[in-house]
Amino acid sequence: MSVTLDGAAGEGGGQILRSALSLSMITGIPFVIERIRARRKKPGLLRQHLTAVQAAQQVCGATVQGAELGSSRLRFEPGPVQGGEYRFAIGTAGSCTLVLQTVLPALWFAPEDSRITVSGGTHNPMAPPADYLIRSWLPLMRQLGVQTEIELISHGFYPAGGGEVRALVTPGRPQGRLQLLQRGVLQQVELEARVADVPLEVAQRELSALSQALTSLQQPLHCHSRQLPARFGAGNVLQVALCHEQITALFVTLGEKGVSSERVAERLAREVLAYQQGRGVVDEHLADQLILPMALAGGGAFVASVASEHLRTNMQVIEKFLPVTFELSPLAGDDTAVQVSVLT
Known part of the structure; x- marks a missing residue:
């Protein structure tokens, strides 16, 4: 059995490749993907995608064809997953977290512990920052019985990169069913601004503007600013x-040269308030990152604030490797109930 994937299907991004790599390692099913990232301005394998392929290849001793920069076609034939010590360097500001999320699910099924270090970008505009995995994603993985620790060793901002993330993995497949249907009471709101080679005053201005924009939350705002090594x-x-009883929702934005602190704060505040005013428990980005481990665990349900094209595309990839099905039920506004079920 082999799976053939169209890399231009749905949202047509790198997630199709990353999910396929994870699932192929876990199931032992080979795959071929064609037209990789065909809808992007720079189609084919970029450095971070190639690093994800090379990382997966090392973790399971795969036979790979087409693992080259710019390649639009890849064939991946996995071997058995092995734990151990791994170090992967992207060499650009490409996302450490996306490479990490490619290999972590497979290493849950390894016969021994693993230690993975990835260097590159930890905070860039087109990927979940390391903080997001640590604060939002990892606590939910622990609810599924996954024993993984993630540590942000050093920050790496776009476009320079140079950051580092480390993960420690104890084998154990996800078990149980997440039921994220309500957030619960909002218990605490934490605001944090960090700067590297930028005056600390910038961070303080951002926090001041953000605090004013979030007064409608009617919660004490715990503010922290930090100067990082440049x-x-x-x-x-x-x-x-936003620390609720059932989930911590983390919202992150990056400052840009020529954009005022107030504009940066305003942009983030809009995102936070839009989430808080809806019923969604899981934000748009976390929804996409939950469905693979939930499928591995055998099912579950959550209410997403947005059912993005990214999410729908990822569902289609997962269904090609695992005997699961996904059901989307629209609620008020953009909120959507997502049900993950095992086929019988």
């Missing part, structure tokens, strides 16, 4: 953690 160029990250 190892690989300038960077600025601003984030809000």
